[in-house]
Amino acid sequence: MKYFRLFVAITIVGLLELTSCSQEPSRQTPxxxxxxxxxxxxxxxxxxxxxxxxLSPSNTEMVYALGLQDKLVGVTxxxxxxxxxxxxxxxxxxxxxxxxxxxxxxxxxxxxDSIQKNDxxxxxxxxxxxxxxxxxxxxxxxxxxxxxxxxITSKTKEADNLVSNLKSRVxxxxxxxxxxxxxxxxRVLFVTWHDPxxxxxxxxxxxxxxxxxxxxxIASDLKGYxxxxxxxxxxxxxxxxxxxxxxxxxxxxxxxxxxxxxxKSTDALKNARVYEIDADIFGRTTPRIVDGLETLAKLIxxxxxK
Amino acid sequence: MxxxxxxxxxxxxxxxxxxxxxxxxxxxxxxAYSSRRFLRVISISGLMLAxxxxxxxxxTVGSVEIPFKTVWQILISHLPFVNLRGxxxxxxxxxxxxxxxxxxxMAGAVGTALGVAGATYQGLFRNPLADPYLIGVAQxxxxxxxxxxxxxxxxxxxxxxxxxxxxxxxxAVSIVYLxxxxxxxxxxxxxxxxxxxxxxxxxxxxxxxxxxxxxxVHGILSWLMGSFSISGWDQLRLISPFLAIGLVVIFLYSRQxxxxxxxxxxxxxxxxxxxRTKIILLVSATLITAVAVCFVGTIGFVGIIVPHIVRLIWxxxxxxxxxxxxxxxxxxxxxxxTASRTLMAPAEIPVGVITAFLGAPFFLFxxxxxxxxxx
Amino acid sequence: xxxxxxxxITLDYGQCPVIKDLSFQLRPGELLGLVGPNGCGKxxxxxxxxxxxxxxxxRILLDGKELTRISRNELARLIGVVPQNPYLPExxxxxxxxxxxxxxHLRLLSGExxxxxxxxxxxxxxxxxxxxxxxxxxxxxxxxxxxxxxxRVLAQEPQVILLDEPTANLDICHQLDILDLITSxxxxxTIAGLIAIHDLNIAAQYxxxxxxxxxxxxxxxxxxxxxxxAENVREVFSANVTIYRHPENNLPMxxxxxxxRQQKYSSKEExxxxxxxxxxx
Numbered sequence: 001m002k003y004f005r006l007f008v009a010i011t012i013v014g015l016l017e018l019t020s021c022s023q024e025p026s027r028q029t030p031x032x033x034x035x036x037x038x039x040x041x042x043x044x045x046x047x048x049x050x051x052x053x054x055l056s057p058s059n060t061e062m063v064y065a066l067g068l069q070d071k072l073v074g075v076t077x078x079x080x081x082x083x084x085x086x087x088x089x090x091x092x093x094x095x096x097x098x099x100x101x102x103x104x105x106x107x108x109x110x111x112x113d114s115i116q117k118n119d120x121x122x123x124x125x126x127x128x129x130x131x132x133x134x135x136x137x138x139x140x141x142x143x144x145x146x147x148x149x150x151x152i153t154s155k156t157k158e159a160d161n162l163v164s165n166l167k168s169r170v171x172x173x174x175x176x177x178x179x180x181x182x183x184x185x186x187r188v189l190f191v192t193w194h195d196p197x198x199x200x201x202x203x204x205x206x207x208x209x210x211x212x213x214x215x216x217x218i219a220s221d222l223k224g225y226x227x228x229x230x231x232x233x234x235x236x237x238x239x240x241x242x243x244x245x246x247x248x249x250x251x252x253x254x255x256x257x258x259x260x261x262x263x264k265s266t267d268a269l270k271n272a273r274v275y276e277i278d279a280d281i282f283g284r285t286t287p288r289i290v291d292g293l294e295t296l297a298k299l300i301x302x303x304x305x306k
Numbered sequence: 307m308x309x310x311x312x313x314x315x316x317x318x319x320x321x322x323x324x325x326x327x328x329x330x331x332x333x334x335x336x337x338a339y340s341s342r343r344f345l346r347v348i349s350i351s352g353l354m355l356a357x358x359x360x361x362x363x364x365x366t367v368g369s370v371e372i373p374f375k376t377v378w379q380i381l382i383s384h385l386p387f388v389n390l391r392g393x394x395x396x397x398x399x400x401x402x403x404x405x406x407x408x409x410x411x412m413a414g415a416v417g418t419a420l421g422v423a424g425a426t427y428q429g430l431f432r433n434p435l436a437d438p439y440l441i442g443v444a445q446x447x448x449x450x451x452x453x454x455x456x457x458x459x460x461x462x463x464x465x466x467x468x469x470x471x472x473x474x475x476x477x478a479v480s481i482v483y484l485x486x487x488x489x490x491x492x493x494x495x496x497x498x499x500x501x502x503x504x505x506x507x508x509x510x511x512x513x514x515x516x517x518x519x520x521x522x523v524h525g526i527l528s529w530l531m532g533s534f535s536i537s538g539w540d541q542l543r544l545i546s547p548f549l550a551i552g553l554v555v556i557f558l559y560s561r562q563x564x565x566x567x568x569x570x571x572x573x574x575x576x577x578x579x580x581x582r583t584k585i586i587l588l589v590s591a592t593l594i595t596a597v598a599v600c601f602v603g604t605i606g607f608v609g610i611i612v613p614h615i616v617r618l619i620w621x622x623x624x625x626x627x628x629x630x631x632x633x634x635x636x637x638x639x640x641x642x643x644t645a646s647r648t649l650m651a652p653a654e655i656p657v658g659v660i661t662a663f664l665g666a667p668f669f670l671f672x673x674x675x676x677x678x679x680x681x
Numbered sequence: 682x683x684x685x686x687x688x689x690i691t692l693d694y695g696q697c698p699v700i701k702d703l704s705f706q707l708r709p710g711e712l713l714g715l716v717g718p719n720g721c722g723k724x725x726x727x728x729x730x731x732x733x734x735x736x737x738x739x740r741i742l743l744d745g746k747e748l749t750r751i752s753r754n755e756l757a758r759l760i761g762v763v764p765q766n767p768y769l770p771e772x773x774x775x776x777x778x779x780x781x782x783x784x785x786h787l788r789l790l791s792g793e794x795x796x797x798x799x800x801x802x803x804x805x806x807x808x809x810x811x812x813x814x815x816x817x818x819x820x821x822x823x824x825x826x827x828x829x830x831x832x833r834v835l836a837q838e839p840q841v842i843l844l845d846e847p848t849a850n851l852d853i854c855h856q857l858d859i860l861d862l863i864t865s866x867x868x869x870x871t872i873a874g875l876i877a878i879h880d881l882n883i884a885a886q887y888x889x890x891x892x893x894x895x896x897x898x899x900x901x902x903x904x905x906x907x908x909x910x911a912e913n914v915r916e917v918f919s920a921n922v923t924i925y926r927h928p929e930n931n932l933p934m935x936x937x938x939x940x941x942r943q944q945k946y947s948s949k950e951e952x953x954x955x956x957x958x959x960x961x962x
Contacts, residue, residue, distance in 0.1 A: 098535075574753070625792070
C-alpha cells in the first residue's frame with residue numbers, strides 16, 4: 001500500500017516538473033541579452049533587432065546616426081531629419097500611437113521616450129513587443145544611450161566611433177572656454193516662449209550647453225524648464241539672448257523681445273546680440289546637439305570661434 | 307341633511323355599477339406594464355442588435371487594411387468548439403483581437419457608463435442639463451491623473467494614473483457631498499453649487515500643476531482629451547465588476563426614479579425614502595462614471611445627449627430609459643471612437659472632440675424643438 | 682381602518698412654533714375641515730400627518746400605532762396627500778403621473794398589473810380626466826393639473842386622504858365635483874378625509890366637522906353650525922361677516938359685507954366709493 005502512495009507522489013511530482021518545464025518562459029539562449037533602459041525597465045532582447053520602430057524624433061536621428069536606417073520600419077509624424085525619413089511609415093504622432101500600425105510592422109525593437117511611460121509602453125509590453133526607452137537628461141547619458149544602442153543593434157564600432165568623434169568636438173569647444181574667467185562669460189538668457197517667458201534652468205541640456213559654450217545662464221537658479229517674469233529677466237541684464245524657434249515659422253517671441261521697451265534697456269539689445277536658434281537641433285538630444293553646441297559657442301564668443 | 311345623505315347613497319350605487327365596464331376600457335387605454343413587455347423587449351433587443359452590428363463593422367475598419375472576410379473568419383475562429391485555420395498572420399489576428407476588439411468593448415463600456423450615469427443624474431436633479439460630471443467627477447479625476455503625471459510616484463505600475471484618477475474622482479465627490487449635506491438631508495441645488503465651486507478649485511490646481519511641469523504637458527493634455535488608443539483586456543477586467551454593480555443597483559431603482567420626478571415631498575408621501583435613494587443613486591452613478599473616466603480620460607457630451615435622445619423617442623419612464631441609454635451610449639461612443647481612429651489615421655482625433663462635434667448641433671436641434679418639450 | 686389621533690403635537694420650523702399643543706381626532710367616514718387664517722398652520726398639520734414634518738412634542742397615532750413606527754411604504758398605502766402646489770414633471774403624460782400613485786403597492790421589481798391599471802383608470806374617471814390620459818402635463822391648465830394630483834392620490838387607495846386647498850385653481854363646477862367625490866369616498870369607502878380650506882362656505886357645506894385654528898391652537902371645533910358663526914369669524918379672521926342659513930339644508934353660509942371694517946371716508950373718498958358701491962350706506 002505504501003508503495004502505491006509513493007508511486008502516486010512521484011507521478012504527481014514528475015507531472016508538475018514536466019508542466020513547469022513546458023511553461024518555462026524564454027530561457028536565456030546564448031544570443032539574448034538583458035538591458036536596463038532609461039526608466040529602469042528590464043528589457044530582454046533576443047538576437048539582433050532587424051525591425052526597429054522609433055517613437056521620438058531624437059531616437060530616429062540616433063538610428064540614422066548609427067547607420068541603421070534600413071532596419072527602421074516605423075517613425076513618428078514629427079520626425080524630419082534626415083530628409084530621407086519622409087519615406088518611412090508613420091506610426092505615431094508622439095503622444096498618440098497607432099497600435100495597429102505598430103503591430104502590423106512586426107517590430108522586434110521599439111525605441112520609446114519616457115513621456116510615453118504611462119500609456120504606450122505598458123500597452124506595447126502587453127502585446128509582447130520589446131520596448132527600450134531612451135530619455136537622456138544630460139550629454140553623458142546621451143553618449144551612453146548611443147553606446148547602448150550600438151550594443152543592442154550590434155553596431156558597437158560605429159557607436160564608439162561616433163561617440164569619440166562627438167566627444168572630441170565637445171572637448172574642442174570646452175578647451176577654448178575653460179580658460180575664461182567668470183567676468184568673461186556673458187550673461188545669457190534662453191527663451192522658448194515670451195508670454196510668460198519660458199526659459200531653461202538648472203539640470204537641463206540647455207544650461208549645460210550654455211556653460212560649455214562659455215556663457216552664464218541667468219536662469220540657473222530655476223530648476224528645469226520654468227517661467228521667469230519679464231522684470232526679473234530684464235533686471236538680470238542679459239548680454240546675449242537666444243530665442244528658440246521652429247525654423248521656417250515666424251519667431252513671435254523674437255519679435256516681441258526686439259520690440260519690447262523694457263528689454264531695450266538690456267545689454268543684449270543695445271549691442272544687437274539677440275539670436276535665433278533651431279528648435280529641432282536644440283530641443284532634441286541627438287548627435288546634432290554637438291552642432292548646436294558649436295553654433296552656440298560661435299554666437300556667444302564670436303571672438304574665439306571663427 | 308337627509309337629502310344630502312340620499313344623494314350620497316345614490317352616487318355610490320352608480321359607482322358600483324360602473325366597475326364592470328372599467329375593466330374593458332382599461333385594457334384598451336391603459337395596458338398593464340407586463341403586457342407592454344413585448345414592446346420593451348423589442349426596443350431593447352433591437353437596439354442591442356444595432357450595437358452588435360455597429361461593433362462588427364467597427365472591427366473591420368482601422369488604420370491597417372484588413373478585408374472584411376478575414377475579420378469575420380478571425381472572429382469565428384475564436385468561438386469555442388470552432389476549429390478554423392486560415393491564411394491570416396498572427397499579426398492580423400493580434401490586431402483584431404488584441405487591439406481593435408478590446409478597444410471597441412472599452413468604448414462600449416464607457417459609453418454605457420456615461421449614458422446611464424447621465425440619465426440617472428438628470429433624473430435625480432430633475433434637470434435636463436445635468437451630466438455625469440456635474441458634481442466634480444471629471445475635475446477630481448483630472449487632478450488625480452495630473453498628480454500621477456507630475457509626482458515621481460511608482461506604485462501600481464501602469465495602473466498608477468488610472469488608480470489616482472479613480473481616487474481623485476471619488477475624493478472630489480465626497481468633498482462636495484460633505485459640503486452640501488445639511489443634517490441628514492442633501493439639498494440638490496446646494497449639491498450643484500458645491501460641485502461647481504469645488505470643481506473650479508480643482509481645475510485651477512490642475513492647471514497650476516500642469517504649468518509647472520512643462521515636459522509632461524503633452525501627456526497630460528492627451529489624457530484630458532480622452533482616448534481609447536491603449537485599451538486592453540486587462541483594463542476591461544478591472545472595470546467590469548464596478549460597472550456591473552453600479553448598473554445593477556441603478557436599474558433596481560428605476561421605478562423609484564420615476565416617482566422622484568415629482569417633488570421630494572410627494573415622493574416621500576408615496577413611500578420613497580428620498581434621502582436614502584438619493585445617496586444610493588449618487589454613489590452608484592459616481593462610481594460608474596469614475597471607473598469609466600479613469601482609464602480613458604474625460605469624454606464629454608455622451609452623458610447629456612444620450613438620455614435626451616432616448617427620452618425623445620421612448621419617453622421618460624426610467625425602466626426603459628436607463629437600459630436604452632446604456633445601449634445607446636455604447637453605440638454612440640463606439641461610433642465616435644471608430645471615427646477618431648480612422649478619419650485622420652495614423653493620427654487620432656481625441657474622442658472628446660468628436661463627441662463635442664456631435665453634441666453642439668444636437669443641442670441646437672433640441673433648442674429649436676419647442677413644440678415637444680424634451681424634459 | 683383609518684383612525685387618526687393627534688395628541689398634543691407642537692410643530693415648528695426652527696424657533697417659532699406654528700402649532701402649539703394641538704389635539705384632535707379624525708375618524709373614518711367623516712370629512713374634517715381645517716380652517717383658519719393664512720399662516721395658522723394648516724399646511725404644517727398636514728405635513729406632520731404625512732411624516733414630512735416631525736412634531737417637536739406629542740404623538741400621532743394611526744389605528745393605535747405611532748406614525749413613526751409605521752414604515753414609509755406602509756404609511757403611503759394608508760395616507761394620501763394632495764399638496765397645495767405640487768410639482769408635476771412637464772413631459773410625463775397624465776396617465777404616467779397617475780400611475781405613480783400605485784408605487785406603494787408595487788414590489789421592488791414588479792411593474793403595474795392589469796388590476797393596478799384598472800384602479801388608475803377608475804381614479805381618472807372619477808376626477809374626470811380620462812380624456813387627458815395621453816396629454817402631457819406641460820399642456821394642462823392649473824385646474825387640470827390639480828385634478829391629476831387628486832387622481833394620483835386616489836390611485837394610491839389610501840384610508841386617509843389629506844387635502845391642502847384642493848379647490849384653489851378650479852372653476853366652480855370642478856370644485857363641486859371634487860368635493861362631491863371626496864365626500865362620497867369618505868362615505869362609501871369609509872375613508873377619513875381632512876381638508877384644509879380657505880372657503881368657509883365649502884367647508885360648511887361639505888365637512889362633517891370643522892376645526893378652526895387660531896395662532897396654532899384650536900379656537901373652535903364642532904359641526905359647521907357650531908363653528909361657522911359670526912363671532913368666530915370675527916375673532917379668528919378679523920372679518921365682519923353676516924351668517925345666513927342655506928335655504929335648503931340650513932347649513933351656515935358666510936355672506937360678505939362690502940367695507941367690512943366699516944371705515945369712515947372723507948366726503949371726497951365717499952364720492953369715489955359711492956361710484957363703485959352704489960348702495961353703500
